[in-house]
Amino acid sequence: MTKKKVVVIGAGGRDLHNFNIALKNNPEVEVVAFLFTQIPGIGSRRCPPAFTGEKYPGGIPIYSIDMLPNIVKTYGVEEVILSLSDLTYEELGKIISYVISVGCDFKILGLRSTMLDSVKPVIAVTATKTGAGKSTISRVIVKELMSRGIKAAVVRHPMVYGDIEQSLVQVFRSIEDLDKYKLTVEEREELEPHLELGVAVLLGVNYTKIILEAERIGDVILWDGGNNDWPFFRPWYWITVTDSMRPSIEVGTFPGEVNIRMSDAVIITKVSSASSDNTKRIVDNIRKINPSAHIVKAELAVKVDKxxxxxxxxxxxxxxxxxxxxxxxxxxxxxxxxxxxxxxxxxxxxxxxxxxxxxxxxxxxxxxxxxxxxxxxxxxxxxxxxxxxxxxxxxxxxxxxxxxxxxxxxxPIVRVTWDLIVVEGPTIKDLMDEFLSRQGPKQI
Incomplete structure (x- = not known):
């Protein structure tokens, strides 16, 4: 049987997960390359055999997305699988046109094809766009669970900027671990606040193994999303964060709109910085595509230490x-x-x-x-x-x-922090009550 030759477009996160879950052992396809974008200054490298497995003994090369036409000609690529987030629909459309114009089919793997199930309760925090305040919500949830004596294992969306082979499964328990693994600023930004609370954070490349370790560590698993991607684990409860300063992103981004449609609760942040008309428009947009979701209006109140x-x-x-x-x-x-x-x-x-x-x-x-x-x-x-x-x-x-x-x-260095203040709608405590009453994962 002739294998379909495939290229995966991503940024060292969703793409590697999709490969591991849906493509690695698929006898009908051969992944000839990963194409990275969104990561400034990251050049060509190779995904190692330790991750790609026996089917790919030499690993799989990683190139920049602008090399797609050459790769299609060199390898006879038939299909391109998009595994990328934080896209406006205009950006998504341009990628689709780019792929089709070089003679390839275009494909996106969905929720059922890419989600893993856990034996522990999973709560997911996702967003409609980077910068909406997702990480702040995750930390508030962790604190609320801790106040109830519930130990959360935080699993972070992957950020594979370094050595992939050394990043298959990573468990961070202290600030010192960040230095040991030589993490980037972008990785530290997401991990440090959880570690300062004394909470273990897991991430890496192989989430079939990471989920098992998270189940061992925590009473519950908190999926701390990256960009506006959907969770790798099927949640029991799903919260999405959107930003009132950027109205329309709740229905104008991919896969941000997917998150809105699937969520049990949507938190609209920065409401005091936006006009009431903007906030109303956001609420109306959410109601049109997910009428059953709780809607929380909240402020991220900034303060400085000096x-x-x-x-x-x-x-x-x-x-x-x-x-x-x-x-x-x-x-x-x-x-x-x-x-x-x-x-x-x-x-x-x-x-x-x-x-x-x-x-x-x-x-x-x-x-x-x-x-x-x-x-x-x-x-x-x-x-x-x-x-x-x-x-x-x-x-x-x-x-x-x-x-x-x-x-x-x-x-002199001055640190900026921000506190979540719920202005209208259910509190985090209310949402956690609902989460903890659930008896199993969402039906997808």
Whole structure:
């Protein structure tokens, strides 16, 4: 039997999971390459045999998405499987057109094909777009469960930016573990807050093994989503977070709209920063596609740990990189905090070096903030150089990662944090009551 030659488009997360679950042992297909996008500065490499298995003894090469036409010609590719999130429908349409124009069929694997079942209760937190406040909601849920004596094992959507072979199954229990595995800034941003609560976080590449370890560690499993992807584990209860500052993303992104349609509850964040018309429109959009979901209106109230270093001072604002890059937000909590405390925000663009010059060109909506880009040692070096060269009184850091642990910054550091305040609708406690009353996973 002739095997269908397939390419998988992704970003080192969903793509590897889909391969492991649906393609790795499929006798009818041969995956000839992975194509990565969304990860600045990550070049060509190879997915190792330790993960790809006996069918692929030499591993599988990883290339950039712009190499698709050459790969199709070289390998005779017939089908492209999209395993990527955080896309607007316009971006999704462009990828579909790109794939079809080089002569390939286009495919997306759905929920039933890619979800794993757990023997433990699973609660999933997903989003409609990066930067909506998903991680904050996850931490509040963990605290609520802890207050009830329930131990949660947090399983994070994969972020495979380093050595894939060393990332098959990773269990983090302390901040020191982050240094041991030499994690990127982007990974630290998601893991540090949970670890500071004393909660184990699991992630990696092989989620068929990760789910077993999570079941051993926790009374319940909390799926902490990445980008706006749907969960790898079939949830008993599903919460999606959307952002009132970006109305229409709840029905204008893929697979963000999938999450809205499937959710038991939708939390609309940053409502005090948006107009009432925007919030109403978001609620109406949610009601049209998921009339049974609980809707929670909430605020993410920002605060700083050293206000005396911010009030009427000149500050550099460092924001979570995914939020302001492929999340398409012009700014985040750092900018809001600077405005709240009447600080002068120093424009960093003229100080940009290395990859940061490319970032400001690629994402022109980023104007007055510095993305916390740190996928590689070189990027960290350029970030440190920028922050040290900018003439300012302080650095306002609005990423959960404590950058001073990995960078030598020559200015005072001010940390931005934010608290969830429910303005209208069920509280997190109410949602957890409903979750804990469930007797099994959602029907999909």
């Amino acid at each position: 206000p005396e270093l911010v009030v009427r001072k000149r500050v550099i604002v460092v924001e979570d990189a995914p939020t302001v890059t492929h999340g398409n937000a012009p700014y985040g909590a750092g900018y809001i905090a600077a405005k709240k405390y009447n600080a002068e925000i120093v424009n960093p663009k003229k100080y940009a070096v290395g990859i940061f010059k490319n970032i400001y060109e690629q994402y022109p909506h980023i104007d007055s903030v510095v993305p916390s880009l740190g996928y590689t040692e070189e990027q960290l070096k350029h970030l440190e150089q920028m922050l040290n060269e900018i003439d300012a009184d302080a650095v306002l850091i609005a990423t959960p990662a404590k950058l001073d642990r990995i960078l030598s910054i020559n200015k």
